[in-house]
Amino acid sequence: xxxxxxxxxxxKSSNCSAGVDWLKAAYDANIEIPTGCLGGSCGACEIxxxxxVVRACIATVPNxxxxxxxxxxxxxx
Ligand code: FES
Numbered sequence: 001x002x003x004x005x006x007x008x009x010x011x012k013s014s015n016c017s018a019g020v021d022w023l024k025a026a027y028d029a030n031i032e033i034p035t036g037c038l039g040g041s042c043g044a045c046e047i048x049x050x051x052x053v054v055r056a057c058i059a060t061v062p063n064x065x066x067x068x069x070x071x072x073x074x075x076x077x
Contacts, residue, residue: 018063022056046072
């Protein structure tokens, strides 16, 4: 599996294999992604990956060289 570099919102970066669950990738990097339903329906875990909104609990790290992650902040939460 390809090694992917992930740049997290706190300016840290980590490496993980493509295809790993986002929550696992975050955990390994000591990043906490908020979660709720863990089933893809509530949106609590949304992050932005290279500008695209992804639900972290049901998505895996795509096969790219480098990814920039931002937390998707919803002001109404
Ligand atoms: S935790 Fe609910 S959509 Fe991911």
